[in-house]
Amino acid sequence: MKNLAQLFADQIIAQHRNFEPLDRTYLINKIYALVGEKNLQVPTAQLNLLELVKALVQSAQSNHKINKTKAAADILAAQLTDLYTPRPSQINAAFWNFYQISPQAATDYFYQICQENNYIQTAANAKNISYNTQTKYGELEITINLAKPEKDPQKIARASRQTSHSYPVDQLCMDNEGYLGRADFAARTNHRIIRLNLGGETWGFQYSPYAYFPEHCIFLSQAQRPMHIDSLTFSNLFEIVQLFPHYFVGSNADLPIVGGSVLSHDHYQGGRHVFPMMQAPLRKKFHMNAFPNIQAGIVKWPLSTIRLTSDEISPLIPASQQILTQWQHYSDETVAVRAWSDNVAHHTITPIVYRSSQQWVIDLVLRDNQTSKQYPDGIFHPHADVQHIKKENIGLIEVMGRAILPGRLQSELLEVKKFLLQQPNQIADYHLPWAQQLQQTSSITPTNVDEIIKKSLGQIFARVLEDAGVFKDDKHGHLAFARFVRTLN
Numbered sequence: 001m002k003n004l005a006q007l008f009a010d011q012i013i014a015q016h017r018n019f020e021p022l023d024r025t026y027l028i029n030k031i032y033a034l035v036g037e038k039n040l041q042v043p044t045a046q047l048n049l050l051e052l053v054k055a056l057v058q059s060a061q062s063n064h065k066i067n068k069t070k071a072a073a074d075i076l077a078a079q080l081t082d083l084y085t086p087r088p089s090q091i092n093a094a095f096w097n098f099y100q101i102s103p104q105a106a107t108d109y110f111y112q113i114c115q116e117n118n119y120i121q122t123a124a125n126a127k128n129i130s131y132n133t134q135t136k137y138g139e140l141e142i143t144i145n146l147a148k149p150e151k152d153p154q155k156i157a158r159a160s161r162q163t164s165h166s167y168p169v170d171q172l173c174m175d176n177e178g179y180l181g182r183a184d185f186a187a188r189t190n191h192r193i194i195r196l197n198l199g200g201e202t203w204g205f206q207y208s209p210y211a212y213f214p215e216h217c218i219f220l221s222q223a224q225r226p227m228h229i230d231s232l233t234f235s236n237l238f239e240i241v242q243l244f245p246h247y248f249v250g251s252n253a254d255l256p257i258v259g260g261s262v263l264s265h266d267h268y269q270g271g272r273h274v275f276p277m278m279q280a281p282l283r284k285k286f287h288m289n290a291f292p293n294i295q296a297g298i299v300k301w302p303l304s305t306i307r308l309t310s311d312e313i314s315p316l317i318p319a320s321q322q323i324l325t326q327w328q329h330y331s332d333e334t335v336a337v338r339a340w341s342d343n344v345a346h347h348t349i350t351p352i353v354y355r356s357s358q359q360w361v362i363d364l365v366l367r368d369n370q371t372s373k374q375y376p377d378g379i380f381h382p383h384a385d386v387q388h389i390k391k392e393n394i395g396l397i398e399v400m401g402r403a404i405l406p407g408r409l410q411s412e413l414l415e416v417k418k419f420l421l422q423q424p425n426q427i428a429d430y431h432l433p434w435a436q437q438l439q440q441t442s443s444i445t446p447t448n449v450d451e452i453i454k455k456s457l458g459q460i461f462a463r464v465l466e467d468a469g470v471f472k473d474d475k476h477g478h479l480a481f482a483r484f485v486r487t488l489n
Helices: 004-015 021-035 049-062 070-082 088-099 103-116 153-161 231-243 316-328 409-420 429-441 449-468 475-486
Strands: 129-135 138-144 194-198 201-207 217-221 248-250 267-271 282-286 295-299 305-310 347-356 359-368 402-405
Touching (some): 088 103, 088 194, 194 231
Antiparallel strands (some): 129 138, 282 295, 305 359
């Protein structure tokens, strides 16, 4: 009977071209070196590669080859899946060979590899709670993120005792490719990056381990530099969609509060998904005199968004730059919009590029990162009364209408449900005002309580987006937005 290591080796040889039957003994010994030679029980059921990896990690713990922490388990699992993952040079060569068939054939190939070796945490991502909910802005997408793990106390304690590291510089630099990992840094032995050229520079293309939407990918600069939004950004985004026309791509803003979680490394996010904002209609059209071949308009959306559409890319880049430059220096005290205070810049843009009916589209979302005594977290940031649902920055993905809500809500919403049904509960204090309001405004029964909570979460997320909008979706805000648009000519 074959043990776990032998079964794993045989499946690798059968399913992957990296090894041939002559390599079997060599491969088994590589596995023994990682997990030990004992406690490799013969499974009672047939296991696939990732199930065998999980069983081998457990054997390694029993053999005291690794300790019983998530970090150690993740590092070993990545080492095991790396055994059947082609080398970076092989993957890059195959990717661009597939690209000659079609861009989608290339991304399909790379996406499959990243799923097979569990770099994309498919099983973990499947735990996420996702649904759509109707609002006045159309359907918004709600996701409670259960996939991305929080650090456990032991891991935090170990990390606090470690000396600081300067390698890899951050989670997005190319030095992560093949990196072993450590207690305070993710395992990346099985990580692969496609190299491509953007604007005369080398960039990387990889998938996100904890995908928030289908084929969620990241484009990262090889050069170590902070996020920035400028004409080159717009040019790069269009170049990416030219390379991969079945994907959208966008950039987080480059300022704190309104930016993403990683401002230290220039990068973009993309994927194969049509977000609610991309389907939103125009509320009002306008013309840019310098660009007669562009269709321009204000999007009916809670965040202040200008959409530019054209049959050609060439006019869209300078037009986007004109809007960015104008916005960077624009103030309107009547709506608390200020470009500068104390020599600190407050204005930037979140740009998103995609194809629609064979036309090129760029959505430009105006962002303002001011704070005040009344709103210390940000004037155009989720306000205190909705932070029980969402307190973090509103980045690119949420700008487009997909909420990434914290995993704590899974258990907290069960207590809200019990409260609404007048059952014994441990509802969090910060959810209480919301739950009491639901009681007063809804006729709640055991059969409709889940739907009431879901719909309410969607309405709260719409409010979160409205808070982030610099020109509010009301008469006063519409007039203010129109004043800004007039400055573009």
